[in-house]
Amino acid sequence: MSRAFLKHIDQQITKPKLSNHERAVFVLHDQLNLDVWPSWIREEKPLLIFMESAEKGNELPHHKKKAIYLLSSMRHFALECAEAGYPVHYHSTKKHFDDGLNEILSENEELNLTYMAPSEWDSRNRLRNVRSEFLDRVEEIPNNFFLADVEEYKERVKDGWLMEYFYREMRRKTGYLMNGDEPEGGGWNYDEENREKLPKDHPVPEIAKTESDDITEEVKEMVDSWYGDSFGESENFTYAVTRRQALYRLNEFIEERLDEFGPYEDAMAHGKYELFHSQLSVYLNNGLLLPTEVCNKAEEAYHNDNARLNSVEGFIRQIIGWREYVRVYYEAMMPEVREANHFNFTERLPEMYWSGETKMNCMSECLKPVIKEGYSHHIPRLMVLSNFSNLTETDPKELNRWFHLSYVDAYEWVVLPNVLGMSTFADGGVLASKPYVSSGNYIKKMSDYCKHCGYKISKKSGEEACPFNYLYWNFIDKQRETFTNNGRANFMVNMFDKKSEEDKKAIWESSEGFLRKLKRDSE
Template sequence: MSKRSFLSHIDERIPKPNLTEHVNAVFILHDQLNLDVWPSWIREEKPLLIFIESAAKGNALPYHKKKLIYLLSSMRHFALECAEAGFPVHYHSTQNHYDPALEDLLSKNGDLNLTFMTPSEWDSRERLRKVGSDYNDRVEEISNNFFLADPEEYKDRIKDGWLMEYFYREMRRKTGYLMNGEKPEGGEWNYDDQNREKLPEGHPVPTIAETEPDEVTEEVIEMLEEWFSDHFGKSEEFRDAVTRRQALYRLNEFIDERLDEFGPYEDAMVQGKYDLFHSHLSVYLNNGLILPKEVCDRAEEAYQNGNARLNSVEGFIRQIIGWREYVRVYYEAMMPDVRDANHFNFNNKLPEMYWSGQTKLNCMSECLKPVIEQGYSHHIPRLMVLSNFSNLTETDPRELNRWFHLAYVDAYEWVVLPNVLGMSTFADGGVLASKPYVSSGNYINKMSDYCKHCEYKISKKTGEDACPFNYLYWNFIDKQRETFTQNGRANFMVNMFDKKSDEEKKAVSESSVDFLEDVSR
C-alpha cells in the first residue's frame, strides 16, 4: 500500500509544469539550496528546476527526526521561493532513490537536457553519474561550488598526512582573512591557547532565537510521524530556521551577541546549557542556506569594527576555512576505502546509552541529551566525551560513524566520516590526526561542571565508584601502546603508565574489565 502524500502546500502553490515544454532542467539536491553559487545562466534563463524527495534516502539510516524535518522543510521552502521568483518547478516525491525518478523523467521527455551539480556525498554522486552515463548526451555535471577550496589542489598532500594547520595557513593567505600582507593579524596564526577557559559559574549566556514552524514545516512533521515514526530522536519542539532569510537572521544574531565570547568558552561544557556561545550555523552552511564566504566576511567585519576579539574571530574563521574545508578535501582524497578504516580493530557494538541516553555517567548523559532531543551538540562533547568514550570502550569506529551520521542534524558523510574515522577515533591510523584523541576524566572535569553532578568520583582512579574515564584511559594506553610509542606527541603516556606500580596496573585492568563487561550494547 502506497503512503499518502503530504505535499498539499507544494501542490497548491507551485503550478504543475508541462514537462514537454522544457528543454533544459536543473536537478537540485537537498544540500544545494542556494542559486547564488550555481552558474549565472540558471538565474538568467530560469530553466526547469527539479526537486525530489526520496523516501529510500530518508530510510537509508534511521536519521534523527529533526534532521529529516529540517532537510525536507528547507528544501520545500526553497522550491516555493524559486517558484515565486519565476522558475518553473517540478517537485516530486518518490519511494525510490533519486536516480530512478530522474531516469523516468528523461526517458519520457526525449528533448529534456539535465544539469546537476556534483553531490557532496559519495553515494548520491555515484547514482547521478550512472544517470549521466545512461544519458550521456543529455546530462551535464558541473562542479560543486558550495565550498571555498578545490579538492584537486590539495588531495594528494592531505592523503600523505598534510596537517590541517598548514592547510589553514594556506587558506588564510588565499582568502586574505585576518591577514596583514603576508603576516597573520596579531602576529600569530592560531590563538587556541586563549580559547580553553571554563565558563565561570553564573556567567550570562544569550539564548538563540527559535523559529516557530509554519504550515509547510508542520506538514513535514506530520508526514515524518507517519513515514518515519521509528527513527531516532524527537520531532517535538522543532525550532530551526528553514529559509535563507531566517538563517541570515541567525548569523547576524551570532555575530552580534555571541561571537565575542565564542573563543574563550568554545571548549567549555555546562550542565543543562548546550549552545553556550557556539554559532549553531553548521546546519545552515551544510545545505547552502548560508555560504562560508558570507559567514567569514561577517566575522572579520565584527573584528575590524571592534565588536569581537581577535582570538574569537580567528577561532571561528578557522572552523570554517580551516577545518570545514580540510575535512571535505580529506573526504575526497580518502573515499571510498576509508569507510572501512578501523586502525585498532575494535569490533564492539555501540553502547546502548547512545540510543537511550540512560547512563550513570553524568557527562555522557549531558552530552547525549541535546543529541536525542535536538540533533545537536558542539564540537567538544562530540570529540572529547562521546567519541572518547567510544574509543575507551573499544567500540567499532564505523558503528560510531554511522551513529553520528544519523544522529546530528548538520551531519553529512563528507563531514562526519573525517571527523569520526579520521579525527576522533584515529581509525585511519593517523592520516588526519596526529594522535588518538583519548583522555581521562580530568579533561572533562577541567572544561565542565559535569563531574560534581555525577555518581562516580572524579578523584578516584580505580574501583567501583571511580570515574570510568580514569581507568579506561590508562587501560587504553596500555593495550594500544604500539600506536602511542610510535607517536612522538603521545609516547610519554606509555612511559607514565609503565612507571605505575604493579598494584596500580592490576587495579586499572580489573576495573576496566569489570566496566566493559557490564556495558550494554
C-alpha cells in the same frame, strides 16, 4: 508515491508540463542556494527539479529533526524559486532520486538535465549513472559550495599534510585576517586563549527559536508517520528553514555570541549545550548560508571592535580551515576509508548512545541534546562521546554511523573524517597527529559535569571511580604500540609503566569489570 503530505507544495506551485521544457536543473537537498550556480541559471530561469525520495530517507534512520529540517528547507526553497519566476517540478518517489530522474528523462526525450556534483560519494555515483544512461543529455557541473579546490590539495592531505598548514594557505588565499603576508595580530591561531572553563553563573544568550509554519508542520506529520521509529525527537522543532531565517541566525550570532565564542569554545556546562557556539553548520551544510558571507560577517565584527581577535580567528578557522580540510580529506580517502579500523575494535555501540540513560553525568549531559535536538558542539562530540567510544573498544564504524544519523548538520563528507580520522584514529594517523583520548580530568577541567555525577572523579579505580580514569590507562596499555610510535604521545606509555603493580592491577580489573557490564546495542 502518495502526495498526501505535499498539500502546501501542490497548492502553491503550478505543476509544469515537462514536455514544454528543453532544459532542466536538478537541485539536491544540500544545494539550496542558486547564488553559487552558473549565472545562466539565474538569467534563463530553466525548469528546476526537486526530488523527495522515500528510499533515500530509509537508507539511514536519520534523527527526526534532521529529516524535518532537510525536507522543510527544500520545500521552502522550491516555493521561493517558484515565486521568483522559475518553473518548478517537485517530484516525489518511493524509489531513489536517480530512479526518479531516469523516469523523467525517459518520458521526456527532449529534456536536457544539468546537476551539480553532489558532496556525498553515493549520491554522486547515482547521478553519474544517470549521466551514463542518457549520455549527452545530462551535464555535471562542479560543486561550488566550498572554497578549496580538492584537486589542488588532496594528494598532500592523503600523505598526512596537517590542517594547520592547509589553514594558513587558505588564509593567504582568501585574505581573511591578514595584513599583507602576515596574520592579523602576529599569530596564525590563538588556541591558548580559547580554553577557558565557563565561570559559575556566567550569562549565555539563547539562540533564537523559529516557530514552525504550516509547511514545517506538514513535514513533521509526514516524518512522524513514515519514520516514526527513527532516532531522536520531533517535538519542539525550532531550526531555521529558509535563507532569510538563517541570515537572522547569523546576524544574531555575530552580535550576541561571537565575542565570547573563543574563550569558551571548548567549555561544557550543565544544561547549556550551545554556549557561545553558532550552530550555523546546520545552514552552511545545505546552502542556506555560504562560507564567504559567514566569514565576511565575522571579520567585519573584528574590524568594528565588536568581537575579539581570538574569537573571530577561531570561528573563521572552523570554516575555511577545518570544514574545507575535512572535505578534501573525504575526497582523498574515499571509498576505502569507510572501512578504516586502526585498533581493530569490534564491539557494538553502547546502548546509552540511543537512550541517554547512564550513571555517567558527562555522557548523559552530552547525549541529551543530541536526542532532543540533533546537536552538540565539537567538544562533547570529540572529547566525551568519541572518547568514550574509543575507550570502550567500540567499532569506529558503529560510532560513525551513529554520528551520521544523529546530528542535524551531519553529511558523510563531514562526519566520516571527523569520526574515522579525527576522533577515533581509525585511519591510523592520516588526519590526526595522535589518538584523542583522555581521562576524566579533561572533562573536569572544561566542565561542571563531575559535580553532578554518580561517580567520583577523584578516584582512579574501583566501582566508585570515574570510568574515564581507569579506561584511559587501560587503553594506553593495550594500545601501547600506537602510542610508543607517536612522538606526541609516547610519554603516556612511560607514565603507565611507572605505576605500581598494584595500581596497574586495579586499572585492569576496573576496566574489565566495567566493560563486561556495559550494555551494548543489540541490533
